[in-house]
Amino acid sequence: MRHGGYRPLRDYAIIGDGRTAALVASDGTIDWLCLPNFDSPSVFGAVLDTNRGGAFSLQPSVPFTSSRRYLPGSNLLETTFTTDHGRVRLVDAITLPDASLAPLRELARVVDGVEGSVPMEWSASPRFAYGASSGTPGWRGHVPVATCGADAVALMSWDAGSPSWRDGAVGASWTIEKGRRSIVALAATRGEPMIFPARSAIESRLASTERFWNGWSSTRTYDGPWRDEVVRSALALKLMIFAPTGASVAAPTTSLPEEIGGIRNWDYRFCWIRDSAFMIDALLRLGCRAEAQALFWWFMQATALTTPRLQVLYRLDGSPDAAERILPLDGYRGSRPVRIGNGAVAQYQLDLYGDLLETIWLYAKGGEHRLDGDTGTRVAEMADHVCSIWRQPDAGIWEVRDEPRHFTHSKVMCWVALDRAIRLAEEDDVPRAHVSRWKREAAAIVEFVESQCWSEARQSFVQYAGGNTVDASLLMLSLMGYGGERNSRVLATVDAVARDLQRGPFVYRYLNDDGLPGSEGCFLNCSFWLAGALARAGKVADAHALMTDLLSRANDVGLYAEEIEPETGAFLGNFPQALVHLSLIDAALAIGEAEQASQGPKKGKASA
């Protein structure tokens, strides 16, 4: 059911090819697709404006119900429509290129008649430049095309009716019989002549795309609990890695709201330094060495221009420009503004240094890679930089648009940066010249955190020095090894976060004012962080129960948005979000290890 033309965010699934991604609703409509890349302007953007955004529907023209799944071990989405006339199966995929001459991007929609004889219809209304232009509709022979400057799309169909243009939309209706197959495909290009693939080529690419995903997922080296959910998360994350550079988007969407009708609508189609440590850790532990290496080198290349200073986020091509602007779109269910670009790029956040050095440390140790001399020198420069800046206030992990503060998490991450630099120096990966300074400053940070960020009254670390509330980022302390294994203050903080911020299985990131009007849902990554923190605290049964509950809150195809509304279970925020799936993997690994450790020797992380 659509609400004013909008489906619930929970209703979407993602398909992609490692360069772009589409959101497909359970009614067979594609409401989001940017071409040719994740961060290009949308061609279908109805999820942000049902009137102007453009959409690509394919569904029965009679009342229907639908169910769906990903084909096993793949990112091919199968939707089964059931009607009074019979059943049809729709498989959607963005195909991967093969050795033949393929379109720059190709979206294939294959319809199989399963039962009876079902009236069907498809309609595509491409709207270029985030809905600003419907382009020039036309024909190349019998193929409908729409062109707009350097961009063009062709809508090709076989046994799917006779298409015609009407009011900027092309479509057709037909009836599919049991045992028959119809195909509708979108071939897109930018800056070159269009390529019109043959039906056999599309079917061949669809088959090879499924084989690729099956091969990729079957070689993931995870044998812990909840394997299906972990592998689904890995498949979703693989879709969010921009293959041409190795960078990873935080989510493939922009401005899906954190509150319906609210203003907390952000563009996540960038690569955040913060996600990097989680991503590298997950990739290495799931056996994705090639992806981990590509991401690592992307970080080294992207940060080269700004080093030793780091930006919060970078574009997928590694450039630092991410200026924010507002689009004249209605927004999802009236949630304005719709932003592209991200103003957080200009924020001052200290925790980034810990995130990046943790990434480098994980890469060097977990992947058994030696750092080259240049990287080692840059690590040393960053550690020196951290020594100079850790005493300054910042915007913190949550990128609050309020006044800068001395956030506890930021200070701890500065300690992480120095701790990892020291460890790398001890392994001769980093020049040792300033190690004694790093040790001195690391000790000063610990002294600051223990004296200024601990509340005797609350018996917990607090959000910022002198504050009296907790913050879900404090759950990261145990993950980062702050205070050593089973540190009593860290354990007490986990309890305090659960007590103050948990609602059912969900955890708010904080409840105090952050300088922005409106409210937000519970951040799902915080919920998975709590599950991981409980496991690391030795509360394995609690962690297991929480994890089981959280996994039951995924949508029907195993995906999560950034946030969830605790009362209704409705998804909020950009979808699907990489950090949530990374946190899911981390929590599953932590619980698996904790359960294993209860039967064998315990494993520890770096400690203060």
Place this chain on the structure above:
Amino acid sequence: MIELYRAAIAGGLLGTVVMTTILRAASELGLTRMDLPFLLGTAVTDNRRRARIYGHLAHFALGLLFAVGYAFVFDATGRAGWAIGMGIGAVHASFVATTLVNVILPIIHSRIGTPETGADEVALLEAPGFMMLNYGRSTFLVTLLGHMAYGATVGWACVNMS
């Protein structure tokens, strides 16, 4: 005499660099989807990467060849220079847009569809259309500009390098 043709070849190399840069910039600016090296390369291979390499090689080879033709006109008329080169470039562009790419290339290029194309077994490249307007409304202007710059460069080289 030989110096004129040698200078024309040097000018052809420079002119092709200038023209390729103009065409590429126009593409990046969203003015056209015409990609001559891609069109030429896909005539011999369906591999995208190889097509771009072969296409650029062919484009530069043609650039040198056409420069010899320009020199022949300079030699025959007894006049040379950037202005007359630019004029020949304009004629050249019109020939490319109306005949060479629009009519002849689809006949020899197995992957560009023609009215006779009926098979459904190979991927087809979008045909350029009259004046190559299928690739964008500004395509002819961009082509004209690129070829006039090419002709001016060849004409300048024939005067100053021979």
